[in-house]
């Protein structure tokens with residue numbers, strides 16, 4: 001088995017002639033907090049969509065624990081232990097916070113096909129255990145008071161927490177966060193950084209896209225910088241921060257921080 | 259049990275009323291009541307597919323009809339007792355539903371809608387062309403027997419009423435099990451955001467087919483009962499217009515809402531029966547109800563309320 005949890009090898013993704021990802025390679029170690037940065041439209045989200053099976057890259061390999069998972073459908077990717085949040089929040093807006101988080105328990109639930117028709121003792125036990133897990137996560141994220149509130153009625157910051165809680169409910173090995181701090185105020189961002197560290201302490205590997213440079217630089221251990229779909233720099237935060245190519249790329253695009 | 263929702267309390271109330279209804283009604287009213295119960299079961303089965311899984315399925319009358327014709331054919335042509343036709347009247351619609359929706363289940367919204375209408379039309383064509391000399395063509399099949407158990411004949415209207423009542427009870431039991439299991443929740447997740455659902459490990463294909471299978475099974479059972487109640491089956495009871503009706507009941511009443519679907523069935527099928535003079539204007543009632551509801555209450559007359567979670571999770575809710 002590979003020493004890396006996730007390896008992206010020469011991956012390319014095209015949209016009608018547009019090269020969204022250009023022969024990109026990177027490696028994520030178990031237990032890392034790994035950062036992906038780059039200007040708007042660089043292809044960061046597309047990369048995450050390739051990893052999670054929403055898109056299938058035309059070229060290259062995506063190795064999960066040494067096995068190529070390219071072309072695996074999203075629901076199977078989740079079963080492998082790769083869970084994600086979305087840049088534009090995707091919650092089940094009319095459903096309660098608890099029900100939203102419960103969706104993360106889906107792959108852990110051991111209910112049999114006939115439990116959709118008839119309950120059994122094993123079903124009651126399973127159902128109880130999964131709801132308890134939801135309760136723990138709501139407590140961890142400070143969401144308990146919103147248990148019955150429709151997720152769509154809550155503030156942006158709270159919705160971001162629900163998305164993370166939902167992904168964590170599936171007990172992922174790799175948690176993929178697409179701009180988790182977007183739309184958060186300063187206090188919320190500080191709280192988020194703390195939460196991300198705590199999640200890592202539980203043994204979860206984290207990959208995150210983030211435009212908030214202060215946060216990325218303080219939180220991540222390794223960063224890959226993407227521009228126009230290609231890797232332009234990679235290394236520890238201190239290195240990347242001062243890399244002239246990176247500075248150039250960000251000056252070239254006028255929207256470093258949004 | 260303090261965490262019984264308001265909706266299920268109302269449902270229990272309605273069930274209690276329907277349970278004693280025959281003691282206060284003459285047989286004509288009991289017949290209307292029976293129809294209401296049977297159509298409610300079909301509407302609920304449509305609601306599993308449309309209201310829960312969110313599949314725009316406009317061919318449900320076909321599964322209802324397959325159940326009805328299974329009972330009719332096995333009884334009239336092959337001499338099976340009605341009781342023996344019950345299992346096939348459930349299983350055959352389930353198998354056919356899986357076979358015909360399997361290849362189209364990935365279609366979205368309007369595409370699936372058109373494809374399921376196609377299924378319904380093909381079904382009607384098969385019936386009208388008297389396939390294998392079994393379906394009886396445009397006239398259908400007559401002379402379906404009554405249910406007999408150990409020599410006792412269930413020939414009175416009140417017997418059919420209580421059988422239909424049991425059918426609806428079983429249907430509601432299944433819906434309750436579904437809604438409080440990972441299967442029902444998975445359907446809602448897919449319905450609300452399929453990308454998010456997939457990313458949480460939910461197979462869209464599996465849960466949509468699951469919805470179709472259960473929906474077709476319940477509709478088939480209701481069809482069997484319908485065939486026995488009228489002792490005849492014919493194609494026009496299962497055409498696309500009927501499918502539109504079931505589809506509309508769910509949207510007008512309220513997707514995935516128990517009282518909503520009951521209200522929808524009542525408005526669409528029973529009101530016209532009660533006000534006889536309405537009957538000719540039946541479709542006018544539908545049409546107006548559909549338009550008004552979609553304008554005034556786009557989520558249905560009685561929309562579903564989410565938040566069906568165990569009470570121990572509600573302790574911090576203010």
Ligand SMILES: Nc1ncnc2c1ncn2[C@@H]1O[C@H](COP(=O)(O)OP(=O)(O)OP(=O)(O)O)[C@@H](O)[C@H]1O
Pocket residue numbers: 015018020038039040041042043044045046047087
């Ligand atoms: N489904 C799609 N069809 C066509 N083009 C797409 C699609 N998804 C992304 N793109 C294009 O691919 C490029 C990369 O987009 P992507 O969303 O990955 O950028 P990003 O780095 O996440 O940017 P941002 O920081 O703004 O989120 C963009 O030019 C975008 O327009």
Ligand SMILES: [Mg+2]
Pocket residue numbers: 044045046087
């Ligand atoms: Mg993006």
